[in-house]
Amino acid sequence: MKMRNLMTLALAAYMTGTIGAWAAEDGQSFEKIERGRYLAVLGDCVSCHTAPGGKPFAGGAALETPFGALIGPNITPDVATGVGAWSEEDFRRAMHEGIGRGGARLYPAMPYPAYTKVTRDDVSAIWAYLRSLDPVRNEVQPNQLRFPFNVRRPATSTWDLINFQPGVFQPNPSKSDVWNRGAYLVEGLGHCGTCHTPKNITGGDRGSEALQGALLQDWYAPDLTEDPRTGIGSWSIEEIVRYLKTGANSYDIASGPMAEAVSNSTSKMTDADLLAIATYLKDRAPRSGRAVTALAAANPRMVAGQAIYEDRCAACHSRSGAGVPNLFPRLASAPLIQSVDPTSLIRAVLIGSRAVATSAAPTAPAMPAFGWNLNDTEVADVLTYVRNTWGNAASAVQPEDVSKLRERLSSR
Amino acid sequence: MIINKLQLNSPDDVGSGMPRPPQARPGIRRRELMLTTATTLLFSTHAVLARVVQDSLPWEQNAGSPPTEATPGPWTYFTAEEGATVEALVDRLIPPDPQTPGGKDAGCAVFIDRQLAGPYGTAEELYMRGPFADGTPQQGNQSPLTPAVRYREALAALDKYCRATYAGRSFTQIPDNDKDKLLSGLEKGQVHLEGTSGRAFFELLLQNTQEGFFADPVYGGNRNMVGWKMIGYPGARYDYRDWVDRHNERYPLPPVGITGRPEWVRKAQ
Numbered sequence: 001m002k003m004r005n006l007m008t009l010a011l012a013a014y015m016t017g018t019i020g021a022w023a024a025e026d027g028q029s030f031e032k033i034e035r036g037r038y039l040a041v042l043g044d045c046v047s048c049h050t051a052p053g054g055k056p057f058a059g060g061a062a063l064e065t066p067f068g069a070l071i072g073p074n075i076t077p078d079v080a081t082g083v084g085a086w087s088e089e090d091f092r093r094a095m096h097e098g099i100g101r102g103g104a105r106l107y108p109a110m111p112y113p114a115y116t117k118v119t120r121d122d123v124s125a126i127w128a129y130l131r132s133l134d135p136v137r138n139e140v141q142p143n144q145l146r147f148p149f150n151v152r153r154p155a156t157s158t159w160d161l162i163n164f165q166p167g168v169f170q171p172n173p174s175k176s177d178v179w180n181r182g183a184y185l186v187e188g189l190g191h192c193g194t195c196h197t198p199k200n201i202t203g204g205d206r207g208s209e210a211l212q213g214a215l216l217q218d219w220y221a222p223d224l225t226e227d228p229r230t231g232i233g234s235w236s237i238e239e240i241v242r243y244l245k246t247g248a249n250s251y252d253i254a255s256g257p258m259a260e261a262v263s264n265s266t267s268k269m270t271d272a273d274l275l276a277i278a279t280y281l282k283d284r285a286p287r288s289g290r291a292v293t294a295l296a297a298a299n300p301r302m303v304a305g306q307a308i309y310e311d312r313c314a315a316c317h318s319r320s321g322a323g324v325p326n327l328f329p330r331l332a333s334a335p336l337i338q339s340v341d342p343t344s345l346i347r348a349v350l351i352g353s354r355a356v357a358t359s360a361a362p363t364a365p366a367m368p369a370f371g372w373n374l375n376d377t378e379v380a381d382v383l384t385y386v387r388n389t390w391g392n393a394a395s396a397v398q399p400e401d402v403s404k405l406r407e408r409l410s411s412r
Numbered sequence: 413m414i415i416n417k418l419q420l421n422s423p424d425d426v427g428s429g430m431p432r433p434p435q436a437r438p439g440i441r442r443r444e445l446m447l448t449t450a451t452t453l454l455f456s457t458h459a460v461l462a463r464v465v466q467d468s469l470p471w472e473q474n475a476g477s478p479p480t481e482a483t484p485g486p487w488t489y490f491t492a493e494e495g496a497t498v499e500a501l502v503d504r505l506i507p508p509d510p511q512t513p514g515g516k517d518a519g520c521a522v523f524i525d526r527q528l529a530g531p532y533g534t535a536e537e538l539y540m541r542g543p544f545a546d547g548t549p550q551q552g553n554q555s556p557l558t559p560a561v562r563y564r565e566a567l568a569a570l571d572k573y574c575r576a577t578y579a580g581r582s583f584t585q586i587p588d589n590d591k592d593k594l595l596s597g598l599e600k601g602q603v604h605l606e607g608t609s610g611r612a613f614f615e616l617l618l619q620n621t622q623e624g625f626f627a628d629p630v631y632g633g634n635r636n637m638v639g640w641k642m643i644g645y646p647g648a649r650y651d652y653r654d655w656v657d658r659h660n661e662r663y664p665l666p667p668v669g670i671t672g673r674p675e676w677v678r679k680a681q
Contacts, residue, residue, distance in 0.1 A: 300680070303678075304675065304677060304678045307676050308672070310665055311649065311665075311676075314651075315649070315651030315653075316651070318653075318654070351473040351474040352473050353473075354471045357468040362468065364467075368475065368476065369473065369474045369476050371474060372478045373476075373478065373670070373671070373672075374672075377678065378672070378676055381678060409474070
């Protein structure tokens with residue numbers, strides 16, 4: 001070996017040693033930061049803490065709640081406008097207890113009721129990752145709630161007493177490691193229940209109805225229980241994994257807020273984690289919904305609905321409701337179509353809908369708007385037909401509901 | 413050199429919708445083309461805005477540019493007399509028969525009226541400046557008259573012709589037999605209208621009547637989709653994949669227009 005090479009090698013060894021020692025001291029090893037980066041993907045932090053077109057984690061877009069708007073704050077390490085002045089313990093309290101630096105209660109739009117389940121170790125890794133980001137100076141006013149909800153929350157909150165059970169995830173020893181990993185992700189970082197669990201009057205989770213489907217921001221986050229009609233009872237573990245990884249499976253294509261979740265989070269999860277999530281979801285009890293009988297085909301709204309379906313929908317979704325895999329969602333035996341709440345369906349017909357694009361399914365097919373073409377009764381009838389044909393059974397859609405949603409969507 | 417072979421105004425261009433210069437030239441030289449391109453780029457009044465598209469194609473919710481529905485009611489361009497004359501004219505071009513209503517009841521005159529009142533009537537989207545020369549048939553209409561003006565002039569001249577020829581009666585008052593003879597004379601160029609081309613008017617009227625009979629009902633003609641029912645056209649449908657392989661079978665669905673069909677409306681129970 002030549003002298004120069006030897007010297008280079010020695011220098012490299014010396015530097016590695018130095019960096020290694022420094023990193024260990026600071027808790028900023030590459031492995032830990034990288035693990036934190038992946039955990040932040042699992043938690044989909046970027047969705048709420050990034051504005052459209054803005055710098056990642058430097059503050060987000062408004063999240064509309066029934067109590068007013070909340071904006072995800074800047075969580076880059078900028079001292080003045082971000083979390084640069086926070087300690088790791090400040091961050092842990094925010095994640096586990098919903099208490100920000102200085103003792104202010106966070107609003108539960110920050111899903112701390114779910115993040116409380118994240119292990120200390122994982123919280124520490126996420127913190128290491130956030131510390132490694134470039135500080136971005138961006139002032140965000142997170143609290144844009146209406147009075148009286150905008151009044152700063154006291155440290156002891158009635159809301160938390162009713163709705164918040166702090167505590168790290170406890171594995172179920174009678175279940176497999178895969179199942180427990182899935183439960184940890186779904187209930188913790190994945191915070192699936194934030195959208196998919198029905199809320200009580202204060203906006204807290206109705207714990208007994210976990211993941212049974214809920215309405216938010218004029219989208220209906222569908223039932224994720226084993227219910228064969230409205231839930232994922234008919235989806236295999238592979239179908240669930242494919243949906244989360246690519247945004248599409250043989251039943252459905254993700255759109256709306258789920259498109260964001262797929263794009264920012266689930267499509268970037270490891271196959272092992274997706275398998276764990278699917279394993280856990282498939283092992284849960286179906287929602288105890290009462291049996292629903294399909295409307296008779298001769299019902300006048302079904303007859304009208306069929307005519308509209310043939311003329312406006314069948315070209316893509318096909319007369320048999322089978323759709324085209326990865327392109328046009330299947331309507332027959334599709335859980336979302338038979339949802340208790342038809343809001344997402346009305347919305348898609350009125351203003352159209354865009355599916356998610358992932359590297360595995362980059363097409364991002366879109367449904368055009370029909371709001372200009374179909375009146376409220378026609379939208380209601382075509383959806384009633386779709387919800388009660390090809391083996392589907394669900395409540396009829398009312399023209400008044402279409403009318404209300406049309407008004408809300410046009411005022412936005 | 414490919415560019416040297418580039419031919420403008422070849423008969424194949426007809427109907428392509430591109431504006432064409434009035435004079436046909438056998439070819440275009442490369443230098444000319446480059447000069448033209450450079451001039452266009454330099455003096456283009458519209459800013460050319462390029463847009464970078466990444467990942468997937470842009471999409472907007474609630475997109476769509478629906479057509480404006482022709483409003484029912486009185487004439488918007490024609491006078492009452494003109495309207496009555498056009499109704500009589502279209503009813504001779506497409507006379508009613510036991511199966512299908514004629515041009516008048518199908519709404520052809522209403523269609524023409526609404527078109528003449530809009531951008532079609534004012535030739536808004538056509539090049540309407542000189543030079544005006546007699547072109548070849550392939551070059552289409554080279555007249556300085558907009559369709560709306562052509563109708564106005566020709567209808568006045570037709571009225572004058574009728575009253576002079578048929579003892580003071582207007583076109584609406586003469587027997588069908590005479591109407592047909594007159595139309596035939598216009599078509600063949602044997603009947604001359606004062607101050608305007610009877611033949612050019614006939615051609616325009618015939619074309620507009622056909623358009624009114626077969627265009628989507630949203631534009632005021634083809635009332636109740638009678639034109640489509642007559643020829644078995646299923647209307648504004650998007651896709652026929654389910655029927656591609658089903659030969660010698662009648663397509664089962666009735667025609668549908670842009671605004672739907674009667675079956676879309678719930679029947680009372």
